[in-house]
Amino acid sequence: MASGGIVGAVEDHWTVGRVAELAHVSVRTLHHYDEIGLVRPSGRTAAGYRAYSADDVERLREVLGYRRLGFGLREIAELVGDPSADAVAHLRRLRGLLLERRARTDAMVAAIDRELDVRAKGLKVTPEEQLEALGARLYDEIGGAYTTTRRTEPRIAARIWDALGDARTVLNVGAGTGSYEPADREVTAVEPSAVMRKQRPAGAAPCVAAAAERLPFADGSFDVAMAVSTVHHWGDPMAGLREMRRVARRVVVLTFDTDEPGWQDRFWLTRDYLPEFATVLAEFPSLAGMAEAIGARAEPVPVPWDCADGLFEAYWRRPEAYLAEHVRRAASVWTKVGPEVERRAVRSLGDDLGSGRWAERNSDLAGLEAADLGLRLLIA
Structure with missing residues (x-):
């Protein structure tokens, strides 16, 4: 679909309100992404309202995926703006990042369980062990050694x-x-x-x-x-x-x-x-x-x-x-x-x-x- 084109059928476009509802973000967030050029609705409804095409929604999905992994907006703009990366490439990258996060989460659970065991035995928990359980030394679980x-x-x-x-x-x-x-x-x-x-x-x-x-x-x-x-x-x-x-x-x-x-x-x-x-x-x-x-x-x-x-x-x-x-x-x-x-x-x-x-x-x-x-x- 050409940028700025009229979207004919209802299934071909999504209003700002509908996209905000589906993505669990505020309309204000979508307006901000539009203002900074991160995700801009490229279509319009027959009534002239701006609307998101399927490609726009796909880009938003990528933006939100990286955002929820902690990337800054400037970093995200570089990632989703890479002309050599398609939707599959972004999905694979997001999958890898999520797997790494899961490993870190598992490591935090292991650190907390060890501290609970120590406390259950009535032993003193050192400051180092406390920081480990909080995640300050989390990567020690999977690579720090x-x-x-x-x-x-x-x-x-x-x-x-x-x-x-x-x-x-x-x-x-x-x-x-x-x-x-x-x-x-x-x-x-x-x-x-x-x-x-x-x-x-x-x-x-x-x-x-x-x-x-x-x-x-x-x-x-x-x-x-x-x-x-x-x-x-x-x-x-x-x-x-x-x-x-x-x-x-x-x-x-x-x-x-x-x-x-x-x-x-x-x-x-x-x-x-x-x-x-x-x-x-x-x-x-x-x-x-x-x-x-x-x-x-x-x-x-x-x-x-x-x-x-x-x-x-x-x-x-x-x-x-x-x-x-x-x-x-x-x-x-x-x-x-x-x-x-x-x-x-x-x-x-x-x-x-x-x-x-x-x-x-x-x-x-x-x-x-x-x-x-x-x-x-x-x-x-």
């Missing part, structure tokens, strides 16, 4: 860097603190979380605030795009992988395989104590589907018994590590399964370690130097 436990594992890094081949320009998508960024290449990092960006060390590669599903780079901008243990956090993993394929001539992704029948039983922690892990990855794309999306081959990446990177599977031969709070906080799985499941799993594991049942059940692990626990390197 990275600087102490999520270090570069040299043997895994060697596999990733070897897969980069002769690439000179590297895009690291979902870069986090940059643990696996090669020092001998020209690296550009992409990380949507401001909290994670702040944890990047001094001298780290320049970092762009963006999501994998919508990379702000032209086609073929990099020799290679890499993503390390991050795809499962994306709102739309397949869209993110296709974006990596678009902006780089090669792609290297460290991810997880859920294709193998009975994959949950590869790791004793998910088999015996945390079967809910399967639910966490219920919507995760198949390894075959991810490989097909970028034209990749898959290679297993065994986890060394003394893995320096505190990823979820790192302590497969050091089970007592999972009893430590800071170790669990560095792996998002624990937050996603919820505090009750976490407490049950930790209690059960502690009991089995104390009784010797864990050692008896997993005696075959004692002599292994590395274990295949589902990590896969996709190389395209």
Whole structure:
């Protein structure tokens, strides 16, 4: 519909009052958006009143979605004014942001539950613990422990860097603190979380605030795009992988395989104590589907018994590590399964370690130097 055109049928336009009612905002808010050029009704009724077209309503939906996630009007104007983004792109971005917010909400619930447990035992709650429950240190639940436990594992890094081949320009998508960024290449990092960006060390590669599903780079901008243990956090993993394929001539992704029948039983922690892990990855794309999306081959990446990177599977031969709070906080799985499941799993594991049942059940692990626990390197 042309801007300023007469809208003929009632289903083709919506009055300001009707849109305000449907969107649960005030007419004054809509008038303000009109005045600043954020959302302007582009049609008119037969009686000459200004009216919202379907495209106008779609734009308003995007504006309100970003607004309710805390974006300022100036930021929103830039987002919805991007000519390269369509409605689907905005929906995927909003979905990713909402998933991140849900993870933060779950983390806050976990922090509050821990404080309630402490208070129920009659123990004193420290100021640090109080601030954590209020959310001042909320991201500690899902990423703040990275600087102490999520270090570069040299043997895994060697596999990733070897897969980069002769690439000179590297895009690291979902870069986090940059643990696996090669020092001998020209690296550009992409990380949507401001909290994670702040944890990047001094001298780290320049970092762009963006999501994998919508990379702000032209086609073929990099020799290679890499993503390390991050795809499962994306709102739309397949869209993110296709974006990596678009902006780089090669792609290297460290991810997880859920294709193998009975994959949950590869790791004793998910088999015996945390079967809910399967639910966490219920919507995760198949390894075959991810490989097909970028034209990749898959290679297993065994986890060394003394893995320096505190990823979820790192302590497969050091089970007592999972009893430590800071170790669990560095792996998002624990937050996603919820505090009750976490407490049950930790209690059960502690009991089995104390009784010797864990050692008896997993005696075959004692002599292994590395274990295949589902990590896969996709190389395209």
